[in-house]
Amino acid sequence: MKRIGDMWWGVFFFLTLFLTMSIALSVGSTSISVQEVWGTLFGLVKTDPATSAIIWKIRFPRVCVAALVGGSLALAGAIYQSLLRNPLADPYILGISSGSAVGAVIAITSGWGVLLLQGWQIPIFSFLGAVLALACVLLLTRSRLQVQSLLLSGVVVNAFFAAILTFLLSMSQTELARIQFWLMGSFTLRDWDHVLFLLPVSFVGGFLLWLGSRELNIFLLGTLPATHLGVSVYRTRIILLVIASLITSIAVSVSGMIGFVGLVIPHFVRILIKTSDHRYLIPYSFLVGAIFLVGSDALTRVLFEPREIPVGVITACFGAPVFAILLHKTTQKMTGESS
Amino acid sequence: MILSAEGISKWYDTKPILQNINFQIHSNEWVSILGPNGSGKSTLLSCIAGSTKINDGQICLKGKRIEKYPVKERAKIIAYLTQEALPDMPNTVEEIVRMGRYPYKKLNLPWYQKEDLEIVEEVLSFTDTALLRKRQMSELSGGERQRVAIALALAQEPEILLLDEPTTYLDIYYQLTFFDLLRKWQQKKQTTIISVLHDINLASLYSDRCFLLKEGKMVDMGITSEIVTFDNIKKTFEVEPILMDHPYQRVPQILLKGEKK
Numbered sequence: 146m147k148r149i150g151d152m153w154w155g156v157f158f159f160l161t162l163f164l165t166m167s168i169a170l171s172v173g174s175t176s177i178s179v180q181e182v183w184g185t186l187f188g189l190v191k192t193d194p195a196t197s198a199i200i201w202k203i204r205f206p207r208v209c210v211a212a213l214v215g216g217s218l219a220l221a222g223a224i225y226q227s228l229l230r231n232p233l234a235d236p237y238i239l240g241i242s243s244g245s246a247v248g249a250v251i252a253i254t255s256g257w258g259v260l261l262l263q264g265w266q267i268p269i270f271s272f273l274g275a276v277l278a279l280a281c282v283l284l285l286t287r288s289r290l291q292v293q294s295l296l297l298s299g300v301v302v303n304a305f306f307a308a309i310l311t312f313l314l315s316m317s318q319t320e321l322a323r324i325q326f327w328l329m330g331s332f333t334l335r336d337w338d339h340v341l342f343l344l345p346v347s348f349v350g351g352f353l354l355w356l357g358s359r360e361l362n363i364f365l366l367g368t369l370p371a372t373h374l375g376v377s378v379y380r381t382r383i384i385l386l387v388i389a390s391l392i393t394s395i396a397v398s399v400s401g402m403i404g405f406v407g408l409v410i411p412h413f414v415r416i417l418i419k420t421s422d423h424r425y426l427i428p429y430s431f432l433v434g435a436i437f438l439v440g441s442d443a444l445t446r447v448l449f450e451p452r453e454i455p456v457g458v459i460t461a462c463f464g465a466p467v468f469a470i471l472l473h474k475t476t477q478k479m480t481g482e483s484s
Numbered sequence: 485m486i487l488s489a490e491g492i493s494k495w496y497d498t499k500p501i502l503q504n505i506n507f508q509i510h511s512n513e514w515v516s517i518l519g520p521n522g523s524g525k526s527t528l529l530s531c532i533a534g535s536t537k538i539n540d541g542q543i544c545l546k547g548k549r550i551e552k553y554p555v556k557e558r559a560k561i562i563a564y565l566t567q568e569a570l571p572d573m574p575n576t577v578e579e580i581v582r583m584g585r586y587p588y589k590k591l592n593l594p595w596y597q598k599e600d601l602e603i604v605e606e607v608l609s610f611t612d613t614a615l616l617r618k619r620q621m622s623e624l625s626g627g628e629r630q631r632v633a634i635a636l637a638l639a640q641e642p643e644i645l646l647l648d649e650p651t652t653y654l655d656i657y658y659q660l661t662f663f664d665l666l667r668k669w670q671q672k673k674q675t676t677i678i679s680v681l682h683d684i685n686l687a688s689l690y691s692d693r694c695f696l697l698k699e700g701k702m703v704d705m706g707i708t709s710e711i712v713t714f715d716n717i718k719k720t721f722e723v724e725p726i727l728m729d730h731p732y733q734r735v736p737q738i739l740l741k742g743e744k745k
Binding site: 369 | 556557564
């Protein structure tokens with residue numbers, strides 16, 4: 146296959162995202178045709194108030210949240226994989242997931258501050274939990290931010306918070322279903338406030354990470370060669386790590402722990418565009434992550450209607466086999482060429 | 485004088501690696517550091533590169549102490565090439581060579597200036613890697629990879645090029661083309677080259693001066709033909725060589741005796 150220009154992939158992903166979002170807006174308990182969706186969105190035709198309300202008040206914010214969360218997780222995953230030089234790294238590897246899970250479960254079981262924070266109670270608690278976990282990892286690693294010690298600190302922090310989580314779960318019988326749903330991730334009842342919460346963080350953060358793409362490319366050479374090329378390795382690494390972690394924390398606090406996106410999408414994009422150049426990898430991971438999660442979320446709504454299933458189930462069920470096939474094909478090609 | 489060292493010492497815990505080393509290196513010189521394994525020659529090179537901190541003494545680069553340079557400024561002056569080939573990375577040769585322009589990046593935007601791309605072109609054609617530019621690293625042979633590594637270092641337009649046994653894994657054809665290439669580049673750009681070498685014959689073919697290290701101490705330094713002598717080699721390497729004059733180049737070459745069969 147001829148290599149498609151790196152820029153054209155962007156156009157392709159953008160159109161796919163637009164199409165996926167349109168379809169996601171049209172499916173659900175009331176079916177709305179795609180033309181009607183476009184008509185309502187762009188104000189081309191007068192639609193009845195009920196349809197307009199479904200699209201503007203319910204479905205569109207939800208789809209936007211799914212897109213932003215998917216993009217953020219995939220983006221953060223790409224950064225983690227490069228910074229930790231580990232293909233198995235995902236945004237949750239440094240304990241952010243378990244930290245935010247503990248935060249959310251404390252919020253759900255204790256009900257602290259629910260009057261004051263209302264709908265924001267769970268997001269804020271889980272964000273604080275994530276930041277706490279990240280702070281623990283950085284404190285444990287402290288000197289020089291070696292990849293190995295980062296990963297090990299991540300394991301330790303993850304284990305510690307998982308223990309707290311298990312304890313909390315065993316103590317609370319009444320809220321288990323709600324907790325379970327949060328742990329698997331969901332976009333139910335997300336509104337424009339959530340979009341406004343996510344949008345600046347993921348866009349500004351994503352842009353800052355993109356500015357680091359040249360450094361990220363050079364990191365592939367290894368730490369010492371990067372220093373000799375004039376990169377301040379320690380400073381750059383910690384800045385990028387903190388930005389990626391904050392983006393992850395915000396995404397997780399809004400949607401719960403959606404697995405698989407951050408791990409698989411960056412690899413998928415690398416295989417597709419056939420380069421690890423971060424100038425492309427970062428924005429394209431964002432777009433493909435958004436496509437993937439918008440599509441998965443649409444499926445959660447239609448598959449077992451009227452029941453909704455956690456989106457994490459879909460991402461794993463559909464992502465894993467597709468990824469396995471892709472991986473199998475590439476490794477086959479690679480070994481075929483070298484022999 | 486581009487580089488000078490005054491009484492530099494380095495120790496790990498209490499074990500001395502380098503002891504009271506002094507030297508001066510002038511621009512456009514090729515200096516080779518020779519010595520047996522564990523004599524501290526690679527450590528010395530890494531101290532010059534500024535990536536290993538010395539415990540005593542000082543290294544001055546263009547009249548300023550080396551640790552005073554921000555890493556980016558240092559990378560405009562010094563490039564460092566090690567014996568390890570570039571890792572298997574999913575980038576094309578061209579993308580990798582462009583990384584050498586990093587220290588010259590002005591704005592923090594991840595795109596390249598026209599001037600940078602011109603230098604990358606020059607380096608690609610100079611190192612004979614222009615035809616490989618769209619190839620992935622994983623598709624290249626050991627010799628080709630080392631050519632890409634040298635292209636990356638040259639793209640930094642260094643005033644000083646540090647080589648740490650750069651040809652260890654290469655066959656004699658690649659060794660010779662590698663050093664010929666560097667000498668041509670040196671004549672063109674007035675680069676200073678400091679190389680750590682195992683191969684005394686190669687060192688004496690290409691370098692102007694040699695440093696002889698043993699157990700972290702400078703045994704002798706001077707013009708190559710005065711350093712590569714029977715006494716010096718016996719003293720530092722504990723090997724009795726046979727010394728000959730190279731029939732064409734008028735430099736000393738050594739032969740090894742070995743046990744009789």
